[in-house]
Amino acid sequence: MELNKQSDWVARSLRSVWHPCTQMQHHETVPLIPVSRGKGAWLYDHEGRRYLDAISSWWVNLFGHANPRINAALKDQLDTLEHAMLAGFTHEPVIELSEKLSALTGHVLGHSFYASDGASAVEIALKMSFHSWRNNGKSDKQEFVCLKGSYHGETIGALAVTDVALFKDAYGPLLRASQTVMSPDARNAAEGETASDVARRAAVDVERLFAERADKIAAIIIEPLVQCATGMAMHDPLYLKLVRELCDRHQVHLILDEIAVGCGRTGTFFACEQAGIWPDFLCLSKGISGGYLPLSLVMTRDEIYQAFYSNDVTRGFLHSHSYTGNPLACRAALATLQIFEDDDILNANRVKAARLTAALQPLAQHQQVRNFRNRGMIWAFDAIDATPDFSRRFFATAVEHELLMRPIGATVYMMPPYILDDEEIDGLAANTLAVFDKVMAG
Ligand SMILES: *Cc1c(COP(=O)(O)O)cnc(C)c1O
Numbered sequence: 001m002e003l004n005k006q007s008d009w010v011a012r013s014l015r016s017v018w019h020p021c022t023q024m025q026h027h028e029t030v031p032l033i034p035v036s037r038g039k040g041a042w043l044y045d046h047e048g049r050r051y052l053d054a055i056s057s058w059w060v061n062l063f064g065h066a067n068p069r070i071n072a073a074l075k076d077q078l079d080t081l082e083h084a085m086l087a088g089f090t091h092e093p094v095i096e097l098s099e100k101l102s103a104l105t106g107h108v109l110g111h112s113f114y115a116s117d118g119a120s121a122v123e124i125a126l127k128m129s130f131h132s133w134r135n136n137g138k139s140d141k142q143e144f145v146c147l148k149g150s151y152h153g154e155t156i157g158a159l160a161v162t163d164v165a166l167f168k169d170a171y172g173p174l175l176r177a178s179q180t181v182m183s184p185d186a187r188n189a190a191e192g193e194t195a196s197d198v199a200r201r202a203a204v205d206v207e208r209l210f211a212e213r214a215d216k217i218a219a220i221i222i223e224p225l226v227q228c229a230t231g232m233a234m235h236d237p238l239y240l241k242l243v244r245e246l247c248d249r250h251q252v253h254l255i256l257d258e259i260a261v262g263c264g265r266t267g268t269f270f271a272c273e274q275a276g277i278w279p280d281f282l283c284l285s286k287g288i289s290g291g292y293l294p295l296s297l298v299m300t301r302d303e304i305y306q307a308f309y310s311n312d313v314t315r316g317f318l319h320s321h322s323y324t325g326n327p328l329a330c331r332a333a334l335a336t337l338q339i340f341e342d343d344d345i346l347n348a349n350r351v352k353a354a355r356l357t358a359a360l361q362p363l364a365q366h367q368q369v370r371n372f373r374n375r376g377m378i379w380a381f382d383a384i385d386a387t388p389d390f391s392r393r394f395f396a397t398a399v400e401h402e403l404l405m406r407p408i409g410a411t412v413y414m415m416p417p418y419i420l421d422d423e424e425i426d427g428l429a430a431n432t433l434a435v436f437d438k439v440m441a442g
Helices: 002-016 024-028 068-078 092-104 118-135 156-160 165-174 195-216 238-250 271-275 302-308 327-342 345-359 390-400 422-441
Strands: 035-039 042-045 050-053 111-115 143-147 179-181 217-222 253-257 281-284 296-300 369-375 378-383 411-414
Touching: 050 422, 068 327, 092 111, 092 296, 092 327, 111 118, 118 156, 118 217, 118 253, 118 281, 118 296, 118 302, 143 195, 156 165, 179 195, 195 217, 195 238, 217 238, 238 253, 238 271, 327 345, 345 422, 390 422, 411 422
Parallel strands: 143 179, 143 217, 217 253, 253 281
Antiparallel strands: 035 042, 042 050, 111 296, 281 296, 369 378, 378 411
């Protein structure tokens, strides 16, 4: 009865589960795949078919499914402490994680504040920025600046600093206005311009806005190096350096949203390391728990922490989530950081990245491909003259080739877990080419 089981799960899911980021009617033609288990880079369905998780299950999984080391840490934690509230109480996993993260920034970002999902981390950074200015007597600083094509999550506050029409337009009337500046996306290069020229031009746009109204602006929020959800738009690290200088000069906070690009995704542990700068607030989530459990956090500087430190309750940061600093999630994060250390992951990834980039050359040179790009463990390219249903057809064709991939519009991208072996890397490249050719042939 194995055969019935798969379709039964599909039918039951469609009857009772409202799936995220999905026009449910599309499941009349696009397959819904019930996953029965995961192992390493692979997900398995109920009929034993397998799918290479080339996008790390929405960018969260770093070291594979059912990772033995993370599993062992979690089993131990489960028998020790599953959860305790973090107001008035504290515990070993959250303390050790905060210390480790602080050390990774050379103790520049000395305190971590916890939540569960990425959007909440963004909300926290926005609130903290505004509130710290207010505590410092600058309550006029109430505005936020984001980049064209930015994505910072989909709750009402985070959506206000998101600039992806598909997610934002329907809710426009509910959102607080924000200022939008030019994206440093290297694809904006005019004839003869380099990526760093675009970065300089984009920084001038920030300077113009700051010169005009920095006294009203609390913070600018940026996804450093790669604006992921808008379609893997990559920029020169110079941009971050220039914006850091402008923020210092005009007294505006710099919030770096490293929810997708942090945890080694761009080649360094934090993306901002490649620009040689630190922000005032750094948001982490997604990969930090190895893709196991919901965990997010905001790291900040001691000066900002001090702006809230007082005898007066209302000067404190009165924000909380029920699962703030959940011990299981923190323990998964500690196990994840331990793997980075034990296996020298950042260096190992350089070797894997070079192999995948080489294997993808037929796509990079493909006549129907433009803007092939790579940073760290992210690869992307744009399909020329893609049809409006390109993404859905690609997904459906990819599953027939044992691949989990979900293009963003006409942008095909890969964000694999950091554990692919040579065979998996070569298979990923070959199958992506086969899927692309099939989809483009119609
Ligand atoms: C995914 C993402 C978020 C939102 O995280 P959720 O956990 O989905 O709420 C915010 N910012 C960036 C850059 C992201 O990629």
